[in-house]
Amino acid sequence: MLSLSDLSNDELTALHEEQARAYDALLAKGLKLDLTRGKPSPAQLDLSNELLTLPGEGHYMDSTGTDCRNYGGIQGLPAIRTIFAPLLNVPVDQLVAGDNSSLSIMHDTLVYALLKGTVDSAEPWSRSPIKFICPVPGYDRHFALCEQYGIEMISVPLGHDGPDLDQIRRLVVEDLSIKGMWVVPMYSNPDGAIYTREVTQALLEMPAAGDFRIFWDNAYAVHHLTEIETPALDVLTMAAQAGHPNRVFGFASTSKITFAGAGVSFFASSASNVAWYLKNLSKRTIGPDKINHLRHALYLRGADGVTALMRRHREILAPKFEQVTAILGKRLGDYQGATWTDPDGGYFVSLDVADGTATRVVELAKDAGIAMTAAGAAFPYGQDPHDRNIRIAPSFPSPDEVAAAIDGLATCVLLAGAEKLLASRAQPSGAHPAGTQQHTHG
């Protein structure tokens, strides 16, 4: 395989000219494509259109005789909790169903801890400076919550099966102001990492502040892209067995199962934490939208209904992901320096380009009508220390649009890479030894 830096100056110039022409052609296409966010496509949303007429004429009672139209029921309708408890591998009485956004539940959980403290806190978190461990690359909205409330973020590299454990164990035992850690255990955003049982066990066992909490955002628990449907870990049981029953705050939602903006969100934790959450929540609201819980329960029917639905999502999504990796392979596979993930689930492909070029790639793409998530978005404070990571969200556009966008993106990757290398060779004091290489590789 070839590295751009292996090219002679002439070859590099030729490549640059070739990609510049390709980029001009790309500009001429006047694309208008959006790969910024992990949004379901209309075809995916169509799968759940039954919801548009549910719960149906005269249907407002659940099977226990609750009038779902009225106030109350702070923990959410048992019918919907019963469906999702096995999928999330948590006891149904330790599962809370909320409104349409699990991000909101994460926010509120954090707010309660900041203003009231957790069940294990000596004081509200906001009384002293606190820190969170942030495996990177990660989810920008998690990091935005920390930034919003002045929580210092400590980046730790995320590998294929979890983050750097040694580093985390050292950090949390030495610094008791580290109160939290973000985890997307299945198909992490954007890298598609899957936290193994062993890694999870280590995170649950390690000594840390008594009120240290893992914000376990199981956003993609059932969002498989292959036939391997890895079940969710029984993380609450594991936490209890590890001697830290209250360490995990679990979150999930149907945003990428039914309707992204009109689904049901979930909170799962130890019995003490659930009681703590509900006590705080009961000051905030009299109850969630139980009609939407009923609507979802009637539509999904059971855990099997969710699994069947997710397979239909997979039929729509998997080909788009295949397009992404196929085109990246075809266009960039001959060059070292660009690498990308081939995830088994979730909503993203994580692309690493030549160091110091991600911002330029996203800029070039934007000018060509291909909107990508901002470079650096997957890092705390939006700062990718290597300026190399780009998150690709292929779910929303059509397969043809995905193909066009990724092909255009590849042009931007090569153009930005060649630009940067040419610029560094043009510098008389260029520190890059490759700049002097004249030989070619086969």
Next chain:
Amino acid sequence: MLSLSDLSNDELTALHEEQARAYDALLAKGLKLDLTRGKPSPAQLDLSNELLTLPGEGHYMDSTGTDCRNYGGIQGLPAIRTIFAPLLNVPVDQLVAGDNSSLSIMHDTLVYALLKGTVDSAEPWSRSPIKFICPVPGYDRHFALCEQYGIEMISVPLGHDGPDLDQIRRLVVEDLSIKGMWVVPMYSNPDGAIYTREVTQALLEMPAAGDFRIFWDNAYAVHHLTEIETPALDVLTMAAQAGHPNRVFGFASTSKITFAGAGVSFFASSASNVAWYLKNLSKRTIGPDKINHLRHALYLRGADGVTALMRRHREILAPKFEQVTAILGKRLGDYQGATWTDPDGGYFVSLDVADGTATRVVELAKDAGIAMTAAGAAFPYGQDPHDRNIRIAPSFPSPDEVAAAIDGLATCVLLAGAEKLLASRAQPSGAHPAGTQQHTHG
């Protein structure tokens, strides 16, 4: 009119025995009635059953082409904001539509001010002790929010057309740690007070902390019980004209218009405050349930649709309120000492019984199967200094049940009053001069 204290000992004993027999008969009925909360009745909820099949097959786009199933639209669907802006007398672009609970919006607004400060705050409210003005009697959930976050509450008496202005003006100018005030401007909970334009003007003009905020909970803006449909004040314009454009945080919801647990909530404020709210909210969620906004917009059609619906609510509610006041009049009208409101709107009748007996009345009622809101609930920290106020919520039970409950309640009021007076007369050092009176009035 007769005061219980005017009765001779014999007469009082006779009354006590009579009410004790009535109470025994009440116990024997084995009632199970709930007048604790302002919950709509099933008949009221039935009015909006069209929502159960809306937005309808294939309907998920709003008129601007937004796919309401997907993420986004943090300010809420224009269609639903357009319907409620005139009813709340606010500009549509200064109105935000949220999920099912305005209490949640109040909570979140308070949290943002506590953790981030308002647009006019030098620092987050949580950095220093702060206080709120609480007109009493008032809404227990407002007071619970203050208590939850350690905000000191200062009670100020509420009259028929607003609270004691002199007292408030003196308090807020002297103590700049007073950052907020709860107001239910129309048909206050529980007294049914209506803040006049003059009182409102004074509250908007008065000197106070730069980040002093009136939490203007217009929960009953369109909830008239008579044909007089007083329109909402244009409070945002009034605030701007009074030189304090950011003073008002406005709240409302459809909880008592459509479905109590599955409606739409609203936030209205100055342009700066709305920008501040949305900026904070955008860390918490990607957007509200727009399908529910669309569902409501299709069902309500326009402001006129809401007005028509509220008249149908009135047809169901007004007779229940008439039952309450008629039975209270019949049973308690002959005695001084018990007074009650006859509200023109809202959800409550506020009953004042003999000082020091409200707790006992609620206890007696509870034992007889009539659940009333806890005595003192309408006061900060649940402490009614006179132990005399009882909130009656007649909306949920059927008219017959309301009649039975209020008749039973009247028995409890008389029994508790007679009990207390007898006990005070039995004390040799009874400070009550009435204890020695032997004459009767006609």
